[in-house]
Amino acid sequence: MSLQKVVALVPMRHHSVRVPGKNYRPLAGKPLYQHILDTLLACPEIHEVVVDTDSQVIVAGVRETFPQVCVIERPAHLRADTIPMNEILMYDTDQVPADLYVQTHSTNPLLRAETVSRAIQTLQDNYPAYDTLFSVTRLQSRLWDGLARPINHNPAILLRTQDLPPVYEENSCLYLFSRQTLELRRNRIGERPYLFEIERDEAQDIDEEIDFTIADLMMRARGAGA
Template identity: 60%
Template sequence: MTRIVAIVPMRHDSQRVKGKNYREFVAKPLYHYIVGTLLDCPSISEVVIDTDSPVILEEAARLFPSVRLLERPENLRDGATPMNDVLLHTTSVVPADFYLQTHSTNPLLTKASIERAIATFQEKAPAFDSLFSVTRLQTRLWDQLARPINHNAAILLRTQDLPPVYEENSCIYLFTREILARRRNRIGDRPLMFEIDEIEAQDIDIETNFLLAEQLFRLHRQSGEA
C-alpha cells in the first residue's frame, strides 16, 4: 500500500493575521478543520503537524493524539525561511512514498477533493510525477506594462469564451522527497494540475480573507456542504 503522509506546517506568529492558525474560526481554532479533514481521509497514512507554536503543540497533543507533532528547529523558524527548507526537514524525519502538503488556512478544503486528488494522481502516474491544485480563471489579465496576457485586446471575447489560465492555490501538493530535494520545489518535472472550485480554495492570508472564509463556511454548513 502506498504510504501518503500529510504535512501541515504552522507558524506560531503570522504577520498579517495575528495568531491565525489557532485563532477561533466559527466555533473552534482554525487549524482544527484541516487536521480533522485529513484524519478522515482513508488514503492518508499519517498526519504530521510541523510547528514552532507552543499553543498548537500542547493542544494538538491532547485533542489529536494520532497526529505526529514535530517541533520546528530554531534555524527554520524565521518568517523569511523558504517553505521548501521546512519541508525538507519534515520529510527527512517522516518517511513516505508521497507527501501531501496543505495549510491550516484552507478550512473549506474537503475530504472529497483530497481523496479525488490522490485517486486522480495514482491513476495517471507515472505519466505525472507530482500534483498541485489550481483555480481556473477566465478573466482578462494584463501584465505590469499594460500588455494583455491571455487575450487579444482587439478582439472582445466574452470572458467565458477566453482560454482558461490557472492560479496555483496552495491547497494541495503531492510530491516525493526526491523531487523536493532535487528541484527545491514541490512541483516536479511532469506535474498534474488539479482543479478546485474557487470557494473551496479560499485561503486566509489577510483579515478580510478570514472574515469572508467564516461567512462562506457558515453558508456551506447550513446547506450541508461543509
C-alpha cells in the first residue's frame, strides 16, 4: 500500500473546561488554532489540511483566513465530551480519503513544520515494518506508581537521572495512521508503531491555564529570536 497522499486532520472543540475558549483564544498575537494550521500548510508532504469542529467561531475564522483548508462541521452525535477521538477520526477519514493521515491538535502551537515533515518521511521510509507513528517525549526521571513502587529504577542503585534507561510519554502532538489501521483496530495506533521522539520544548501542550501562559511566552521568545 502506498502512503503518498497525505491529509492532516485537526479536531477542535468549541467548549473547553479547564481553559475556556482555548482553541480560538489569542496566543502570541493570533487565535491559538491558527498556529497549527500555519505549521501544517508549510509542510510540502501534506496534500490537504482538514479541520473538524463544532465551533462556529472556528468555522468562520478558518473560512476567512484559510480558504484552502477543508472544514468538516462535526455532526451532533459526535459532539459530546465523552465521544472517543477514534470515533471522530473514523467519521473524518470517511469524508476525506487519503493514504496516510496526520492527526494533531491546535493545542500544540510550538510544533514545527520541519518536525511534521520528518515524521511523515520517517513512516513512509519505514512502512510496512512500522504501520503507524506517534510522537513521544523522552523521560529520564525516577518514576513511582501509586503504591510507592519504583517503575524505571532500583532505589538501591542510585544512578544519575541522565543514566537511567529512558521511558517515553505519549505527548499527543502527532499521530500518523491509515484508514485501514483505524478500521481494523478502532485505534490510530497500530500493531507496530514507531515512537517518534520530539524535544520537550516543541511538545508543549496546552491543557491548563499555566500551559497557555508558558506557550505564549515561548512563542513570543521564538518570534523574537527569528
